[in-house]
Amino acid sequence: xxxxxxxxxxxxxxxxxxxxxxxxxxxxxxxxxxxxxxxxxxxxxxxxxxxxxxxxxxxxxxxxxxxxxxxxxxxxxxxxxxxxxxxxxxxxxxxxxxxxxxxxxxxxxxxxxxxxxxxxxxxxxxxxxxxxxxxxxxxxxxxxxxxxxxxxxxxxxxxxxxxxxxxxxxxxxxxxxxxxxxxxxxxxxxxxxxxxxxxxxxxxxxxxxxxxxxxxxxxxxxxxxxxxxxxxxxxxxxxxxxxxxxxxxxxxxxxxxxxxxxxxxxxxxxxxxxxxxxxxxxxxxxxxxxxxxxxxxxxxxxxxxxxxxxxxxxxxxxxxxxxxxxxxxxxxxxxxxxxxxxxxxxxxxxx
Ligand SMILES: [Zn+2]
Ligand SMILES: [Zn+2]
Numbered sequence: 001x002x003x004x005x006x007x008x009x010x011x012x013x014x015x016x017x018x019x020x021x022x023x024x025x026x027x028x029x030x031x032x033x034x035x036x037x038x039x040x041x042x043x044x045x046x047x048x049x050x051x052x053x054x055x056x057x058x059x060x061x062x063x064x065x066x067x068x069x070x071x072x073x074x075x076x077x078x079x080x081x082x083x084x085x086x087x088x089x090x091x092x093x094x095x096x097x098x099x100x101x102x103x104x105x106x107x108x109x110x111x112x113x114x115x116x117x118x119x120x121x122x123x124x125x126x127x128x129x130x131x132x133x134x135x136x137x138x139x140x141x142x143x144x145x146x147x148x149x150x151x152x153x154x155x156x157x158x159x160x161x162x163x164x165x166x167x168x169x170x171x172x173x174x175x176x177x178x179x180x181x182x183x184x185x186x187x188x189x190x191x192x193x194x195x196x197x198x199x200x201x202x203x204x205x206x207x208x209x210x211x212x213x214x215x216x217x218x219x220x221x222x223x224x225x226x227x228x229x230x231x232x233x234x235x236x237x238x239x240x241x242x243x244x245x246x247x248x249x250x251x252x253x254x255x256x257x258x259x260x261x262x263x264x265x266x267x268x269x270x271x272x273x274x275x276x277x278x279x280x281x282x283x284x285x286x287x288x289x290x291x292x293x294x295x296x297x298x299x300x301x302x303x304x305x306x307x308x309x310x311x312x313x314x315x316x317x318x319x320x321x322x323x324x325x326x327x328x329x330x331x332x333x334x335x336x337x338x339x340x341x342x343x344x345x346x347x348x349x350x351x
Contacts (some may be wrong), residue, residue: 007122013050024126032071037145037340038120039064062121063114066144076129084135087127089113136305150300151292153178159287160261172240173200184208225253256282317349
């Protein structure tokens with residue numbers, strides 16, 4: 001095996017260079033994974049712009065990946081070279097108050113592979129063996145690289161815990177599309193999704209959403225949800241945009257006693273207006289959700305492997321060299337959904 005590899009290094013804000021760097025060295029408890037695909041995520045755009053993890057640059061980003069085990073540490077149990085895998089990117093210290101309670105996502109020194117440490121926009125990535133998941137036989141490498149986003153949606157769905165027959169409204173048609181699918185799988189009805197992209201709304205509809213509404217087609221999404229739910233508001237609302245305005249809308253379209261799932265990431269210092277009255281007399285509740293972890297990953301694999309979630313209509317592929325281009329293109333081309341980067345392909349395969 002060569003000592004160097006091709007990688008897309010996020011050098012500083014707004015600069016990505018594809019260049020030769022050393023192949024990561026693994027310790028006894030780690031594995032080296034040869035990357036097949038890495039999905040581009042909104043978080044990568046935030047890192048590129050310095051809104052997130054700016055203190056970690058230069059860094060190789062990329063946290064939604066699939067590949068094949070190329071090398072194993074001595075203590076990597078239950079795995080072998082050639083295994084098709086992905087890896088849970090969430091790493092806790094294992095000893096703090098939160099880790100001991102099994103709340104790794106809240107760990108005092110929480111890190112995510114490809115977000116805070118070197119990731120998968122490269123030919124190889126290293127990961128702790130204990131975090132590696134073998135892909136079921138009928139799961140493609142594309143689907144393997146899509147487990148991370150699905151696991152995030154599953155984590156939020158478990159926290160929200162929508163009851164059968166309840167109404168669910170979703171704001172946002174990025175991962176909101178998968179939230180809509182998840183609500184359908186939980187036998188929620190009606191499932192209402194708002195978005196700014198007709199193609200994605202159509203996909204949500206194809207996945208079973210009852211109402212897929214373009215925000216240009218309604219005057220007031222809050223009034224629309226009330227109209228569709230007998231004047232009450234939705235039993236559950238998922239904010240999957242990440243803006244103060246849409247969080248306020250989400251809270252407004254929630255019925256008394258309803259639950260809001262806070263999923264979209266806003267700026268750290270952003271604040272919103274809430275009347276505490278609605279928590280007290282309205283008994284409204286909020287569940288926050290930061291990532292998918294542990295069994296959220298295996299549940300994601302099970303749902304995809306058994307066809308409950310079919311993400312294949314969402315996929316495009318590009319060579320690693322085009323990462324910079326694709327990060328910008330994703331902002332301007334509404335037809336793109338999930339773009340996979342591969343170190344091995346030379347031609348773009350667009351949706
Ligand atoms: Zn992601
Ligand atoms: Zn910890």
